[in-house]
Amino acid sequence: MKRIISVIVENEHGVLARIVNMFAARGYNITSLTVAPIPESELSRMTIMSEGDPKIFEQIVKQLYKLIPVYKVIESDDFIEKEMAMVKFPLKEVKDNLADIDAIARCYNGKISNVNDRHIVVSVVDRPDRIDNFLKAMKAKYHQLEIVRSGVSVIER
Amino acid sequence: MKLTGAQIVIESLIKEGVKTVFGYPGGAIMNVYDEIYKQNSFKHILAKHEQGAVHMADGYARATGKVGVAMVTSGPGITNAVTGIATAYTDSVPLVIFSGQVPTGAIGTDAFQEVDAVGVTRPITKHNFLVKNVEDLAFIIKEAFYLAKSGRPGPVHIDLPKDVTIAKTKFIYPEKIELMTYKPTYHGNKRAIKRAVEAIKKARRPVFYIGGGSVISGASEIIREIVKFTKIPSVETLMARGVLRYDCPYLLGMVGMHGSFAANMAMNDADLIISLGARFDDRVTGKIDEFAKNADIVHIDIDPSQIGKVVKTKYPIVGDVKLVLEEMAPLLFDGVDAGRYEEWRNVLNRYQELYPLKYSDTNEVIKPQWVIQKTGELADEDVVITTDVGQHQMWAAQFYPFTYPRQMITSGGLGTMGFGFPAALGAKEGVKEKTVINFSGDGSIMMNIQEVLTGYKYKLPVINIILNNNYLGMVRQWQTMFYDDRLSETDLSDVQPDFVKLAESMGGVGFRVKTKNEFIKAFNEALKSNKVAFIDVQIDRREDVLPMVPPNSPLKNMLIFKEDK
Numbered sequence: 001m002k003r004i005i006s007v008i009v010e011n012e013h014g015v016l017a018r019i020v021n022m023f024a025a026r027g028y029n030i031t032s033l034t035v036a037p038i039p040e041s042e043l044s045r046m047t048i049m050s051e052g053d054p055k056i057f058e059q060i061v062k063q064l065y066k067l068i069p070v071y072k073v074i075e076s077d078d079f080i081e082k083e084m085a086m087v088k089f090p091l092k093e094v095k096d097n098l099a100d101i102d103a104i105a106r107c108y109n110g111k112i113s114n115v116n117d118r119h120i121v122v123s124v125v126d127r128p129d130r131i132d133n134f135l136k137a138m139k140a141k142y143h144q145l146e147i148v149r150s151g152v153s154v155i156e157r
Numbered sequence: 158m159k160l161t162g163a164q165i166v167i168e169s170l171i172k173e174g175v176k177t178v179f180g181y182p183g184g185a186i187m188n189v190y191d192e193i194y195k196q197n198s199f200k201h202i203l204a205k206h207e208q209g210a211v212h213m214a215d216g217y218a219r220a221t222g223k224v225g226v227a228m229v230t231s232g233p234g235i236t237n238a239v240t241g242i243a244t245a246y247t248d249s250v251p252l253v254i255f256s257g258q259v260p261t262g263a264i265g266t267d268a269f270q271e272v273d274a275v276g277v278t279r280p281i282t283k284h285n286f287l288v289k290n291v292e293d294l295a296f297i298i299k300e301a302f303y304l305a306k307s308g309r310p311g312p313v314h315i316d317l318p319k320d321v322t323i324a325k326t327k328f329i330y331p332e333k334i335e336l337m338t339y340k341p342t343y344h345g346n347k348r349a350i351k352r353a354v355e356a357i358k359k360a361r362r363p364v365f366y367i368g369g370g371s372v373i374s375g376a377s378e379i380i381r382e383i384v385k386f387t388k389i390p391s392v393e394t395l396m397a398r399g400v401l402r403y404d405c406p407y408l409l410g411m412v413g414m415h416g417s418f419a420a421n422m423a424m425n426d427a428d429l430i431i432s433l434g435a436r437f438d439d440r441v442t443g444k445i446d447e448f449a450k451n452a453d454i455v456h457i458d459i460d461p462s463q464i465g466k467v468v469k470t471k472y473p474i475v476g477d478v479k480l481v482l483e484e485m486a487p488l489l490f491d492g493v494d495a496g497r498y499e500e501w502r503n504v505l506n507r508y509q510e511l512y513p514l515k516y517s518d519t520n521e522v523i524k525p526q527w528v529i530q531k532t533g534e535l536a537d538e539d540v541v542i543t544t545d546v547g548q549h550q551m552w553a554a555q556f557y558p559f560t561y562p563r564q565m566i567t568s569g570g571l572g573t574m575g576f577g578f579p580a581a582l583g584a585k586e587g588v589k590e591k592t593v594i595n596f597s598g599d600g601s602i603m604m605n606i607q608e609v610l611t612g613y614k615y616k617l618p619v620i621n622i623i624l625n626n627n628y629l630g631m632v633r634q635w636q637t638m639f640y641d642d643r644l645s646e647t648d649l650s651d652v653q654p655d656f657v658k659l660a661e662s663m664g665g666v667g668f669r670v671k672t673k674n675e676f677i678k679a680f681n682e683a684l685k686s687n688k689v690a691f692i693d694v695q696i697d698r699r700e701d702v703l704p705m706v707p708p709n710s711p712l713k714n715m716l717i718f719k720e721d722k
Contacts, residue, residue, distance in 0.1 A: 009338075010337075010338055013275075013287055013289070014275060014279070014285075014287070017276070017279065018279060021279060021280060025280060058465075059462065059466060062461055062462035062466075063462050065461065065462070066460070066461075066462050067284075068283070068284040068304060068336070068338060068339050069338055070338060071337060071338045
């Protein structure tokens with residue numbers, strides 16, 4: 001089962017290792033992980049997407065709370081989820097379809113964000129499942145894509 | 158005035174009221190040891206091995222209830238300490254461990270005696286710190302002591318780079334500490350307590366399941382009062398031996414793999430299990446799918462992660478066992494009917510009569526259980542008992558007449574062989590007025606035997622009773638039971654040290670015992686000797702620890718006793 005949690009932690013030495021260890025020690029895979037400081041505080045927000053047995057997950061959440069630098073663990077069914085993806089196309093493959101690519105990117109809150117003599121780069125921002133759809137559509141039509149996904153960020157509604 | 162990091166360590170330890178530090182010096186921690194040399198406020202006990210030092214600090218902490226302090230150097234110093242730290246972590250023992258580290262500039266360069274110490278101890282400490290600035294040091298030490306002893310206690314490790322111990326800053330030791338991210342819950346939720354009390358009053362077959370948390374929180378007195386008033390049958394885990402007196406009429410003995418039949422049947426047949434700081438360990442529950450099928454669970458624990466971890470809990474109460482029970486007691490005493498549980502008590506008493514803990518004694522050969530019982534008769538009521546790990550540990554837990562909490566010091570969770578002797582030395586340092594006896598085996602005692610010298614040097618006369626069956630007995634027992642008696646690497650009869658000479662060579666005293674009378678004589682002489690004593694007791698080689706719940710079996714499927722041979 002797919003789960004997303006937000007962990008609010010103190011910015012201190014080794015905190016990321018502590019959190020990640022907690023998952024690793026219980027055989028739980030982290031699908032995606034994003035970390036960034038929370039402005040005007042000494043805290044960071046880690047958003048962790050993971051998949052596995054709900055009972056183990058419940059235990060992980062309790063164990064996370066036990067870690068000294070963990071301030072809060074937010075679990076919710078009502079997150080706004082956003083992820084960014086960047087896709088690099090070889091220019092010579094797509095030079096006749098730029099309008100098409102741009103139009104599809106716009107459907108996913110994106111656009112062509114860079115063009116040079118060899119590549120174009122498209123970036124989109126959307127829900128992770130919609131990003132999946134976008135990438136599926138692009139991969140069906142074009143080849144030799146380079147894809148970078150940011151991992152999911154969430155906020156409670 | 159500015160102090161160096163090393164001086165700050167010393168001053169902070171003094172502020173924390175530390176009386177004894179157990180440790181071993183080395184390159185990276187030398188500046189701190191230089192300051193130890195210059196001071197007279199606390200004692201330093203030099204162990205012979207870092208593992209010994211940490212077990213000593215652990216035994217000291219368990220016997221006194223105070224925070225134990227250990228100090229080691231970088232690299233092999235801290236890796237040698239790892240087993241000691243992990244032992245304390247699993248049994249929730251408050252320790253602060255200082256380790257030296259290479260200078261901050263050298264970290265990550267594979268410098269001499271460098272190891273990623275905080276990386277190594279991260280999963281076996283409650284928290285750990287790498288001190289990067291001397292300005293942070295005093296606060297970190299304060300925080301470390303606070304974390305170690307508050308909430309669910311545990312070991313805290315401070316890694317001290319050498320340059321930090323030289324750098325200077327103004328010493329300000331914080332009076333109070335408050336952490337935004339760490340606020341243990343001590344007082345249970347009032348409504349949850351009320352609901353649990355109602356459940357107890359309505360139950361037909363309740364049982365108090367007393368765990369190590371009861372010892373740590375100092376709940377023994379209130380538990381004794383509640384048990385006496387309600388007459389509710391009670392069982393103790395290995396970590397809780399002594400919370401009730403051995404002769405308490407409502408104590409059914411130890412629960413679990415080698416618990417008494419009555420205690421295990423109480424858990425099996427109960428309709429309400431009231432867990433007091435216990436954690437439903439696999440050695441207690443047996444096969445989990447068949448554990449206490451008809452029971453609701455009241456679970457009192459200061460660590461929320463323990464509640465619901467193993468069993469479904471209808472009445473969770475997060476809080477300190479003692480404080481929660483103090484709130485429960487008046488509610489419970491108001492209207493609880495002790496007569497209501499009489500039928501239940503009668504059933505369990507019948508189990509006690511049918512299947513008591515027993516062994517067939519003889520004069521041909523010494524039975525280990527006899528040694529434990531006899532020691533209980535010969536020793537004062539207030540002696541401290543430590544154990545190593547294996548058969549002797551279980552026999553001690555089953556047969557010793559425990560009378561008070563903190564009397565039994567044993568590596569329960571991690572099961573560390575070699576724990577008992579150094580822990581006994583640490584305990585002796587903490588409670589000088591009491592006799593300290595370590596029950597060990599001929600396997601366990603060899604791990605950390607070097608500490609005889611420490612006992613000699615610091616005049617810590619502890620008595621080691623080695624229940625010697627020339628086997629790694631517990632493994633041998635499993636091999637006999639589950640591996641068709643193929644004794645793979647467990648027979649030690651071809652290589653036994655001369656324990657008498659071994660003890661004597663390091664300033665101790667030794668006795669080799671083959672008869673009951675010899676044991677009694679040796680024990681009395683050991684007491685009088687005021688030295689580290691080894692009593693090498695040759696016991697029945699093939700004696701098993703019984704009764705026993707076979708691994709992954711339900712509690713009710715206990716193997717009781719062998720028919721007489």
